[in-house]
Amino acid sequence: MLNYDLVVVGGGPAGMAAALQAKEEGVEKIVILERAETLGGILEQCIHTGFGLHYFGEELSGPEYAGRFIAEVEKTDIDVYTDTMVLDVSKDNVVTAVNNRDGLIQIKAIAVVLAMGCRERPRGALSIAGSRPAGVMTAGTAQKYVNIDGYMPGKKVVILGSGDIGLIMARRMTLEGAEVKVVCELMPYSGGLKRNIVQCLDDFGIPLRLSCTVIATHGKERLEGVTIANVDENLKPIPGTEQYIECDTLLLSVGLIPENELSNGVGIELDRVTGGPVVDEYRETLHKGIFACGNVLQVHDLVDYVTEESKIAGKGAANYIFGKKQDGTFINTKGVNGVRYIVPQRVNIENEEDVKLYFRVGQVYKGAKVVVECDGNILSSKKKVMLAPGEMENVKITPEMLKNMNKNSEITVRIEE
């Protein structure tokens, strides 16, 4: 059995930022366990730019953004195990992992940071009717084939879902010579960033069809075509609007699911909306000493916010290791009226630092107000030009606001039109 102060599960942007922050706070023995061959996580295959505008104030590619953190990790004495899969985290913080060099590894940790990221929703979750030929895959899988393996997974492409990966892959496949015929989006709005719709679809003349979905796949061996149809307000296909589109590839960008199998193994309580653990403002889960950050906690729109969040978790883990993390009085946060969820779900009212509450809205709002309320008092109210489900928002709670609260208080965030 090895001993570490902090075990970080996952060496993507979240895991690296958490480990680096903990190191800066003075934690001595830290190890990062990463299942891929290198650190960097999914950023390694995101070779487009647009990363780092908030955090570094410059526009970087995914590998560049990750590279800066990898370089920082290499400067420290943080141990890194790559190509190493964590199999289990026990209730007493023993992490079991395996790789093909060291065999089975068991590590006793004081604190654990979970940073496993998320995965894409596959076809099965959508129940698209039809055949099951080759050529139907998630957009992220296609991205790996193109950007990492260097092979084209198709030539004539339909994309279902206008999440950011779908939009990015529409452009990428086009640049590699494929014909992207259409991007279909079930909802009446896109789930992706506005800038990606402009730069990845509009600039290349790729049509985006809202309120439209793929209802069947055709072709016995390789995909030969799909049937698309418009959907009504209940998201049901409208008979008579069916249209056959010839294609050899269907890329799915229909949502991301935090990978919480390890969290479930420990028995950590998850938020039904985010799919990630319930955490406090330091991203500590309800299991003492286990923290979570990045896309395993909530699916982010920008990696910059992942970094920000993970530094908070790293600091929280350090405080825990040094016995400085306060117990205090925790109250709940709650998203209402258009606010789908809030992370963190609980806040220590004895906290002496600013706390940012992150949230997403359930539909597009123009000119609406974000109102934060507690015990009948409006804590803040701010008008926003635009609020969209694809973009994460946040509001700030100050220690002064927290001072007036008691153990029965609840902070709510809502949208007022």
Add this chain to the structure above:
Amino acid sequence: MKYDVAVIGAGVVGSLITRELSKYNIGVALLERANDCAMGATKANSAIVHAGFDAKPGSLKAKLNVRGVELMKVACEELNVPLKNIGAYVVAFSEEEIPHLQELLERGEENGVPGLEIVYRDELVKREPNIGEKAVAALYAPTSSIVCPYELTIAGLENAVTNGAEFLRNCEVKEIRQNGDGFVLITTRGEIEADVVINAAGVHSGKVAEMIGDTSIEIKPRRGDYYLLDKSQGALAFSTIFQCPTKMGKGVLVSPTVDGNLIVGPSAIEHDDGDNVETTAEGLESVYNSAIKSIPAVSLRNAITSFSGNRAHCTADDFIIGSSEKNKKFINVAGIESPGLSSAPAIAEMVAGIVTELIPGIQKKSVFNPNRPAPVRFREMTSTQRAKLVEKNKAYGRIICRCETITEGEIIDAIHAPAGARDVDGVKRRTRAGMGRCQGGFCGSKVVEILARELNVPVNTITKFGGKSDIMYDKTK
């Protein structure tokens, strides 16, 4: 190429027949048009070893089902295939359906099915707490089991090949010439001579029989759509939950699978194209609507995949097993729909019996190894076992499929096994890599890489399931 026996079709029936024949001192080849075994109805059915109460007494279905249940235990033990005896309920949703249960019970007893009993709602709810509100009673069949049909097929074939049988994949029979005392099969892999031909071609068995002028077999493919739910849902039912059977089959069931998922289906749609396995929105919807009658908690939010398969329903409404009227050395094994999987080991035994009558001087081999070694299943091991395994072979330390915890070593084993995997779906069926929640999103390209490396071919020649199911095309710019 010349063989004593050519078996056409590597479904569960063809594979187990081949294994049975590999016990004898004869040359046996199993011809399969696809790139792997278990590619037809075998890979898309309910995966139940039925107790045997459903078939009409005196029918081949009844006889072979009951015998099959007995032989299945032996086969699964020898082949190291998990078989779980979880029992089954046929549920009545109204008082009017109860006489139907009684009828099934009596029919079952006549067929020789042990332990049948009718349980009423209070007892049923105790045993199956998630059962639907309208369930009033159920026929309980304790001998009903579940098995993975393609795993059984793969294991049977591996064992047959180990014992000297040959597996010829991508070998579609196009034409059969009767040549004096024997046959010449014109296939996509050239001419193959055989003294005896066994037609186990599933939905295409009618077409294959026609190749020798036998038009007695009329197959009406019956498509069935299924949902497979995540492992988190596997405990919604403890036994297989049937509804009262209808003319179109056993109806929609809800059942745990041996791997711990929940299977829901099938629909029953008669159509003409036995190769068409497109699910339809209506089919899937009807499956869901029936399933929630049995287990209301079934939720499609937890569906990880949906698929469909064709049962080789035959107008004679019973299995057709025996020599063709056109040529006694041509043995039809046709119309093998439910309870085909349950009967498969008994069908194999029966067919081998017929073959021994046809080949003079046929004898059991002095050395037949009935056992297929259990494949390594890392996910089922304890930490101590895992540590030892990885120490012995480092390839077992590299996890390729994270959802199902499948190691590189297991994938390499699956490729190099007798009649091993040649495509991504072949690896999936042998190891479960790609069968979990992400459905191969992460591990798919790694499996392609390992297949290419182990088979020593370029990565863009690796397919999903043979034929034109290409995964990658040209290199990027």
